[in-house]
Amino acid sequence: MDGSHVRIGSCILAGDMDIMVRFYRDTLGLQTQWDGGNFAEFEIAGGELTFWLYSRKEFVKAIGENYIPPKGINQTFEIALWLPCFADVDAEYERLSKLNVQFPTGEPITYPFGIRNFYVADPEGNLLEIGSTREL
Numbered sequence: 001m002d003g004s005h006v007r008i009g010s011c012i013l014a015g016d017m018d019i020m021v022r023f024y025r026d027t028l029g030l031q032t033q034w035d036g037g038n039f040a041e042f043e044i045a046g047g048e049l050t051f052w053l054y055s056r057k058e059f060v061k062a063i064g065e066n067y068i069p070p071k072g073i074n075q076t077f078e079i080a081l082w083l084p085c086f087a088d089v090d091a092e093y094e095r096l097s098k099l100n101v102q103f104p105t106g107e108p109i110t111y112p113f114g115i116r117n118f119y120v121a122d123p124e125g126n127l128l129e130i131g132s133t134r135e136l
Contacts, residue, residue: 009050010079012126013059015069019123020053027099028081028128051079070125073104078119078127085134086116092130093118 014020021040024030030051034040038055060067070076083089086108093108102121108131110116117131 007048011052011054013056014053015056015124017053017055023123027101072125073121073127074125075127078129080129080131083130083132085132085136089116089130089132096120
């Protein structure tokens with residue numbers, strides 16, 4: 001496989017599509033043309049990556065295995081949402097702070113290796129990193 005010709009897509013398998021779409025669309029502000037079905041794709045910058053939700057119930061049927069949910073925050077993966085600069089990270093943290101969002105690690109932190117970020121857990125415990133690699 002030639003990695004220079006591979007596109008990446010990220011999918012979260014959602015137990016409750018309605019709750020999850022509302023979180024990603026209404027709380028985080030990602031745009032979607034979701035029609036209430038088992039699949040919701042979200043618009044993101046650049047067009048080279050994709051992000052979507054798919055019904056876990058439908059996926060479990062497709063693979064023929066039972067789902068065993070993690071306890072608490074799902075620590076098997078994270079999805080990083082990169083903002084233009086550090087000030088945007090702080091502004092997003094302040095905005096989300098008013099919306100009863102769960103922050104597993106608290107306020108934004110700037111690391112010595114040049115990233116400023118914070119983490120959010122979605123309604124089903126999936127971990128999202130919201131950060132930036134640019135100070136200005």
